[in-house]
């Protein structure tokens with residue numbers, strides 16, 4: 001089900017912009033088990049979309065589907081208007097996968113891991129140039145790991161490794177950034193640094209899709225929230241209208257609307273997104289009284 | 290008279306040196322993907338290839354390359370589409386290859402000595418034709434391993450990320466397997482099929498002890514492989530023993546030497562960053578109060594530039610002024 005634009009956010013002009021990511025009636029099965037169903041999602045240029053939801057609700061699968069890492073059993077996926085299998089402008093996309101570690105079986109320095117974020121920007125025969133090295137140094141500075149550039153990533157702490165993954169995605173100077181729990185285990189100071197970096201990227205026309213449990217300092221950037229529940233989109237709209245959700249827990253972007261919503265519409269915790277939409281509409285009507 | 294004056298010895302040495310460079314280069318990618326035993330699996334499959342060559346009277350090197358490559362691709366296919374994990378796929382080919390090889394050699398009626406030369410290496414059987422095939426294949430393997438290093442590294446490090454970076458992950462995975470198959474065949478004449486995997490893996494394990502980055506590990510492993518196979522070949526020629534065993538034992542000897550060396554280096558690194566021996570915070574404060582000392586360019590303490598500031602090493606820690614207090618870096 002697609003949402004009529006007016007209902008989502010009356011103030012955001014970005015909906016007229018080019019659609020960078022689109023899933024229409026998407027369904028996904030992993031290991032023979034349905035994991036996503038009835039997904040309709042489109043992300044426009046300039047938007048910051050946060051994907052929230054409980055563990056196992058399908059957030060990672062959703063972003064992996066959008067990037068063509070997981071095949072759909074139904075429906076269509078478009079990345080910059082092209083199916084992912086035929087897409088070839090990968091330098092426009094940056095990805096932070098959900099990972100426990102940035103290390104593999106052989107030592108790799110922080111700099112080397114981050115440098116692989118530049119690969120989409122050059123043909124296979126060309127070695128890394130000065131621009132590549134400059135950009136790598138720059139993003140290492142951004143995530144505060146410049147002094148660890150030559151250390152083995154396996155010897156970094158969990159949060160530091162997560163910052164390496166963020167730096168790797170930023171290194172390619174992408175237009176569309178897809179971040180799967182980029183701030184998991186990352187300290188507040190570094191989260192703030194990430195938020196500042198994203199703000200700068202947004203000013204230069206970037207688009208961000210971020211999966212998170214706690215938005216933290218990123219909350220002020222987000223202009224649209226998608227809540228996943230049991231493999232479906234249960235809410236898609238501005239953060240201010242987010243219904244409280246007894247299982248999903250932790251996202252209360254603004255205490256005021258949180259309290260009001262509970263008073264006004266007791267049944268908004270329903271998983272069916274139509275109900276959530278109606279609830280949002282009800283609340284808007286209620287506020288206008 | 291020096292053994293090196295003999296033609297066959299020069300050829301064998303050239304083959305050994307190139308093998309010593311190529312095998313650890315491919316081995317590094319295998320270790321990175323946690324498929325250290327892949328070389329072994331392919332080596333066993335190549336036995337069937339050699340046996341087929343002996344049976345049909347064609348060049349065993351050629352049939353071994355073909356069969357080993359097919360085996361390597363099959364391992365990738367089983368890994369990708371089959372429900373078996375990588376090591377189970379390896380085991381299946383491992384046993385099938387060796388059994389097939391022994392069976393076919395029996396049918397061909399060649400004595401066990403012929404097969405033995407391929408299983409454990411033999412210098413005197415290296416013909417001029419073999420050496421050229423070996424050299425060309427080894428140079429192809431070395432060139433691809435180095436030129437494609439950034440991409441092969443990225444694919445093995447994080448396949449999902451590599452895919453979103455636009456790299457064809459399936460292609461590069463098969464490429465590494467094929468390079469491994471070719472390397473196995475290249476190494477067959479000097480190290481022998483049963484021990485070739487050791488030359489792919491042991492130098493990498495050695496290099497890992499000392500290196501902090503991927504490039505250093507890769508180049509270090511190639512240098513170590515070259516040293517091990519060159520010296521192993523010479524020793525085996527003088528002592529008249531199988532070259533494969535000698536090369537592998539020297540490689541293992543190098544590993545045994547670097548292990549304590551690596552531990553020592555890591556200890557010295559810890560001493561260079563004196564955080565670990567830092568006194569308790571109160572003592573730190575005390576030392577500062579007593580000293581009434583301003584750190585600066587000529588204060589007598591070792592200065593370490595550190596990002597946007599300078600740390601000073603004193604009383605067993607790296608002192609970093611930060612607003613009203615001090616941090617330890």
Ligand SMILES: Nc1ncnc2c1ncn2[C@@H]1O[C@H](COP(=O)(O)OP(=O)(O)OP(=O)(O)O)[C@@H](O)[C@H]1O
Nearest residue numbers: 030031033035053054055056057058059060061062
């Ligand atoms: N490879 C797989 N095979 C079978 N089922 C899978 C696979 N990967 C994930 N799933 C299932 O799909 C569902 C969604 O997984 P997903 O990783 O998308 O959750 P998530 O919302 O990202 O959770 P988290 O917050 O823990 O990261 C889970 O129930 C999980 O068990």
Ligand SMILES: Nc1ncnc2c1ncn2[C@@H]1O[C@H](COP(=O)(O)OP(=O)(O)OP(=O)(O)O)[C@@H](O)[C@H]1O
Nearest residue numbers: 148151154155156157158159160161162185186187
């Ligand atoms: N195996 C290792 N070898 C060398 N140094 C290491 C190793 N593991 C951790 N370190 C270093 O020790 C320090 C502390 O690491 P630790 O993992 O305990 O941090 P942490 O407080 O858990 O951080 P985080 O919040 O990121 O999880 C870090 O600076 C890290 O670089």
Ligand SMILES: [Mg+2]
Nearest residue numbers: 059060061098
């Ligand atoms: Mg997830």
Ligand SMILES: [Mg+2]
Nearest residue numbers: 157158159185
């Ligand atoms: Mg930790």
Ligand SMILES: [Zn+2]
Nearest residue numbers: 584585588590
């Ligand atoms: Zn001083």
Ligand SMILES: [Zn+2]
Nearest residue numbers: 573577608615
């Ligand atoms: Zn001090």
Ligand SMILES: [Zn+2]
Nearest residue numbers: 611614615616
């Ligand atoms: Zn401080």
Ligand SMILES: [Zn+2]
Nearest residue numbers: 595600609618
């Ligand atoms: Zn410092």
